[in-house]
Amino acid sequence: MKQRIELEAACELVADKLKSFSNETVKLVNSSGRVLAEDVRAPMHQPPFDRSPLDGFAVRAEDTTGASTETPVSLKIVSKLYAGDSPVKKIGPGEAARIMTGAPIPEGADSVIRQERTDWNDEEVEIKATLKPGQNYAPAGEDIKQGELLCEKGTLLRSPHLGVLASMGLEEVLVLPEPEVSVLTTGSELQEVGQELKPGKIYNSNNYMISTRLKECGAKVINSQVAVDEKDILRDRLAELIPGSDFLVTTGGVSVGEKDLILEVLEEMGAEIFFWKLAIKPGTPVVCGRLDDTIIFGLSGNPAACITTFDLLVRPTLIKINGLEKENLRKEKAIFIDDFNKSSSTRRMLRAWVVRTEKGNIVKLSKGNQRPGVLKTTLDCNCFIDIPAGSPPVESGAEVEIFRLPEIYN
Structure with missing residues (x-):
């Protein structure tokens, strides 16, 4: 010993x-605050299909050529699509599909006109703007492409990571x-x-x-x-x-x-x-x-x-x-703006409060005395000043080394 x-x-x-x-495999729902033990890559595109980013009509851009408020183009409405639907009707020349935000864009359509630029009834829609192919069109993989690195090994999992991983359908993750x-x-x-x-x-x-x-x-x-x-x-x-x-x-x-x-x-x-x-x-x-x-x-x-x-x-x-x-703790340097009038025959760890400034860290002693049995000094302690054995009293303006606690204690 x-x-x-x-x-x-x-x-x-x-x-x-x-x-x-x-390492442990845990449910994604229970993984917040854990650290990934491996890289995670996207197993699929996100979105996984071409989708509409707005409410409107899915059309072929070439069918809107010349369309304006003064010279609208009339198209036949052949289907209606909501988020979660699976399109079954292909859009042909002169046709349109009523479409809502998040709904898959049907085959044949290459753009979406927002409903504010149209007039419509149950059978036809008047298009009042000329579109370009790909306009108002969110292609599969626009957000995340299959095979893309989502989270590196060593990532501390928080709510944004869980949201992205859940969008990939990942139910479990390998963590440290x-x-x-x-x-x-x-x-x-x-x-x-x-x-x-x-x-x-x-x-x-x-x-x-x-x-x-x-x-x-x-x-x-x-x-x-x-x-x-x-x-x-x-x-x-x-x-x-x-x-x-x-x-x-x-x-x-x-x-x-x-x-x-x-x-x-x-x-x-x-x-x-x-x-x-x-x-x-x-x-x-x-x-x-x-x-x-x-x-x-x-x-x-x-x-x-x-x-x-x-x-x-x-x-x-x-x-x-x-x-x-x-x-973990981080070893840093700081300027002491307090006074500690005791010599240190033994290495001391003084409870203290450090602040970052444009000129660097400044640190002062925590409120209360430094005796080992007190609690008050733990209330405003975000670091420990490391005073080497054999040191004289520490005066204001001296450069000291500190063990800085994590940000949660600031």
């Missing part, structure tokens, strides 16, 4: 320990895996939301924060439980949650106190422990290991420390599997 390792080494170690995940994760929040002090708060207790905020964070970065939360700080109960909860989970995220019980029991219980259960403690602050207390095929992340119970190590360690691990790079 490694101890107090660097963040980057921890991420690499976990990545090396990941099991192989298989969706990791299945269980959550265990630990602590004898925890009380569930909705109950009257008892003396010495706090509400279980970590469950809501971590479960939601997991969903935001593309994981499927399959179970969520809470446990008090007692070895037998922790062992029972872990034994229940680990089977069937790709990952287990726990909060609390990973530091050095008498009731910090997660590491001890995992070792007694035979887990392989990859490392204990990260060389960052907040979030030093972290346990990471594996039992059977389940990767376990034991995070701090302190809310700010918990969310910091989740974003820096758990998030990139999940995204390696599901391909949601849009939801």
